[in-house]
Amino acid sequence: MTMHPPIFVSGFETVLGSEAARAAIAAAAEPNPAVQAGKVLSTILLSVAAIEAAVGVWTALFGPGYGIDEPVVKRWRGMGATDVMKDVLTRVSPSLPIAQVPWFPRYCAIVALRNHVAHYLPEYRHPGDWPEGLKGYVTGKLLIPGGDSTMDWTSRLLIPSVADQVVDHGRAILRGFVDLTWKAA
Numbered sequence: 402m403t404m405h406p407p408i409f410v411s412g413f414e415t416v417l418g419s420e421a422a423r424a425a426i427a428a429a430a431e432p433n434p435a436v437q438a439g440k441v442l443s444t445i446l447l448s449v450a451a452i453e454a455a456v457g458v459w460t461a462l463f464g465p466g467y468g469i470d471e472p473v474v475k476r477w478r479g480m481g482a483t484d485v486m487k488d489v490l491t492r493v494s495p496s497l498p499i500a501q502v503p504w505f506p507r508y509c510a511i512v513a514l515r516n517h518v519a520h521y522l523p524e525y526r527h528p529g530d531w532p533e534g535l536k537g538y539v540t541g542k543l544l545i546p547g548g549d550s551t552m553d554w555t556s557r558l559l560i561p562s563v564a565d566q567v568v569d570h571g572r573a574i575l576r577g578f579v580d581l582t583w584k585a586a
Contacts, residue, residue: 411458411461411462413451413454413458414451414452414454414455414458414575415451417447417448417450417451417454418447418448418451418568418571418572418575420443420447421443421444421447421448421451421567421568421571422444422568424440424441424443424444424447424564425440425441425444425561425564425565425567425568427440428440428441428444428560428561428564429561429564429565437559437560437561438555438556438559438560440564441558441559441560441561441563441564442518442519442559444564444567444568445511445514445515445518445519445564445567446515446519448511448515448567448568448570448571449482449511449512449515449571451571451575452482452508452571452574452575452578453482455575455578455579456485456486456489456578459489459578459582459583460474460489463582463583463584467492467493468492469492473488481512482508482512483505483508483509483512486505486508486578487499489582490502490505490581490582493581493582493584494584497581502577502581503577504570504573504574504576504577504578506541506543507543507570507573507574508570508574509538510538510543510544510570511567511570511571511574513534513535513538514535514538514544514558514567516534517532517534517535518555518558518559526553526554527553528550528551528552528553529549529550529551529552530554531554532554535554535558543570544558544563544566545562545563545566546558546560546563547560547562547563548560
């Protein structure tokens, strides 16, 4: 039996980002609010997955030059996505303080949104009350909800305009991540 070297497949970040954009378009065209919310949820999940895939590709291509080995990847598995991104950004040269990375707050916002709508952190909320993990992103206008305070938070966020925001954030994050990190080690 002939052994072939392992292959490396990349491009999932592009596929996931494109599918997120398609889900946002489908959400806007959907008249049924429950189905619409499902399409918005898909947009959120796919957008964050696209960014995580890009980090994975970067790690595979450039990681060894930045000291990313199996123990580091193992440590990352126990960390939140935003902490992994912070670690990646401290490894690139020149290193930027996270406060100077203009797209990082957008990343934090869509990861927090993903974690809440995917029920990573389920909790009961009264209408008009935002989960603590999302409140700052809503008041800071990184996520602009619809509806009003008589509605529950998911009904205000699982809407087409928020799907569009998430797609826009995802694109800006991917562009920014590539601009900062896609350099030879």
